[in-house]
Amino acid sequence: MKRIALLGMPNTGKSTLFNRISGASARVGNWPGITVDLMSAKILMGGHIAELIDLPGIYDLHGFSEDEQVVRHFLANNAVDLVIILLNSSQIDRQLSLVLQIKKLGLPSVLALNMADEAKQTGITIDTDSLTAALNMPVVQISAKYGDGLPKALQAATQIINQNLSTTNPQVISQLLQEDNQIEREMEALIQRHVQIPATLSDNTTDKIDRVLLHKWFGLPIFFAAMFVLFQFIFTVGKPLQDGLAWALNLLRADILTPLLASSPAWFSGLMLDGIYNGVATVAAFVPIIVLFFLVMSMVEDSGYLSRAAFLMDALMAKMGLDGRGFVMMLMGFGCNVPALMGTRIMRSRPMRLLTMLVIPLSLCSARLQVFIFIITALFTAKHAPFVLFALYVMSFATMFLTAMLFQGQYKNAEPFLLELPPYRFPTARQIMLRGWHEVKHFLQRATKFIIIGVVMVWVLTNYPSNVPPASIGTYAGQIGALFAPILDPIGINSQLAIALIFGFVAKEIVIGSLAVIYGLQGDALGAHMATQIDWVQAMSFMLFTLIYTPCLSTIATLKSESKSSAFMWLSIGWSLGLAWVVSFVFYQGARALGY
DSSP: EEEEEEOOOTSHHHHHHHHHHHHOOOOOOOOTOOOOOOOOOEEEEEEEEEEEEOOOOOOOOOOOOOHHHHHHHHHHHHHBSEEEEEGGGHHHHHHHHHHHHHHHHHEEEEEEEEOOOHHHHHHHEEEEHHHHHHSSOEEEBBBBBTTTTTTHHHHHHHHHTTTOBBBBBBBBHHHHGGGGHHHHHHHHHHHHHEEOEEEEESHHHHHHHHHHHHHHHHHHHHHHHHHHHHHHHHHHHHHHHHHHHHHHHHHHHIIIIIHTTTTSOOOHHIIIIIIIIIHHHHHHTHHHHHHHHHHHHHHHHTHHHHHHHHHHHHHHHHTTTTOOHHHHHHHTTTHHHHHHHHHHGGOOHHHHHHHHHHGGSOOHHHHHHHHHHHHHHSSTTTHHHHHHHHHHHHHHHHHHHHHHHHHHSSSOOOOOOOOOOOOOOOOOHHHHHHHHHHHHHHHHHHIIIIIHHHHHHHHHHHHHHHOOTTTTTTSHHHHHHHHHHHHGGGTOHHHHHHHHHHHTTTOHHHHHHHHHHHHOOOOHHHHHHHHHOOOOOHHHHHHHHHSSSSHHHHHHHHHHHHHTHHHHHHHHHHHHHHHHHHHHHHHHHHHHHTTO
16 A cells, blocks of 8 residues: 655645545644644545545754654654645745755655635735746645645645555664754855745735734734624524423434334333433534534634734743643633643643643533533523623633642743734635534444443432332432442532543543433423523522533543643642632632622
8 A cells, every 4th residue: 555644844734635635624823833643534536545634733853842753753654655735825935844854754745735815915026937946845835724725735746646656764864953054045145046926925915913812912812802793703603402302302202112112121122212212312412512613713723813812821831830731721721621732732841732732631521512502502591601601711720820820830941932923814614514514423433432331330320229219319319329428429429420520531421311311301392391490590509510620531532642640630630620629619708708
């Protein structure tokens, strides 16, 4: 099988090109360091089955961050039939050095100059024919976002693949460390001969927008106001979609599943309907809002605005021992903690990386978001719901900042902060749909593993021993809840909520499914019943605890593997559990003392 490596600097559109060539839904975002693993896909090229590998973004082959080491290790130890080098056309004067380093390796290469549309807007002209002759490799201008120029680039790649020029280089990479000055001189000569860059770039739209969004006084308030407007939009548009799907799921149970299982044993129909179906259907009803959330956030990410947020936050983050990159990883954590933890590989300083990994699990991830949307919808009015959700996001940031401040002395860092601000872009409909499908697929994968297993276990615990009423104190679940009562009663969490929290250790999506199984209800009926069992103070305390306490098993496993330390993993678990209890205790007891 042929092997093709896709390589380039961060934020040049590698993942976008990977998706366009392979049709895969790799993570795409408009900031450096999104791609941190070796993602691959099988493609057909030149009559050959080829493996396309998306390597982490690197600035050069000399760096010492983990992603740069991954690229060096891969190129030095694997036979590669073709390297597709991707550069940003509008930044070719700063990125051509990477091409010259790859050229020194003697690997068969194609140079794809991405974002040709942006280069044209800024008045940059690149003579690709003469540059092809000078570099002795095909040079093609493309737009991975729109697909322009891609057939020509793939044709050039196919010609090289068919020449069977595969090579390995276990020793040559180390020699590059001695060649910096020569590469700098070659790069300057190539730019002068083959690229025309106007003294003042013609497109100053980005600068005009940045004067407002990066204002030293108004920048941050604008950012948080924009986030609040997005939450308001998501609730307004998503609620009817959620209600429609919940209605369809209720109809499916009442008209099809219940008659179908009417003649089956009581325990089996109870397990299938009150256990698996109620649990999974209740979680599934929130998929439209989750998908909508990620569709909106993908537009924000790909627009380049989150990189600006990192820039705005750098001064504040520095006071807590972090930097703007840490803020970007926190924002990534609002999607999923796992890729955010892996994204810290772009940091060269281990203390900085560990401190960032300690705060990321406190991000309000999409799995927690499902729990909060359900409880907020059940306990709060449509008028108050966006404010409650916004408050939870603010609390998430507050706990992350507090953690960083308390532990910065233990993880001291002296690494300088470098962040490239990309021009503003708007993602294509294809990119947005790929992101939405990625989230749906992620949910379906988890539904087939954690959620189904979790709700089955909850059903067993709440229905056995069989000689006591379901979900009563006499069941195994009731006994477990009673065991934790001395710890959870002071923060307003009853035995039913305690069971949901325990299974939330595995995956936060199980929390809603657990509640559906415990109460034997789903959808709106479950929400209405919850509103009669707990008040808004208990609900808020429960959400605060869910927000802060130990993340899912996947996050814990990633913490251990990325930190390479069991002690650090247990520190993270212990700290989050303790902090969750203290915050919930202060809120619950304070609210009760005020008469709520």
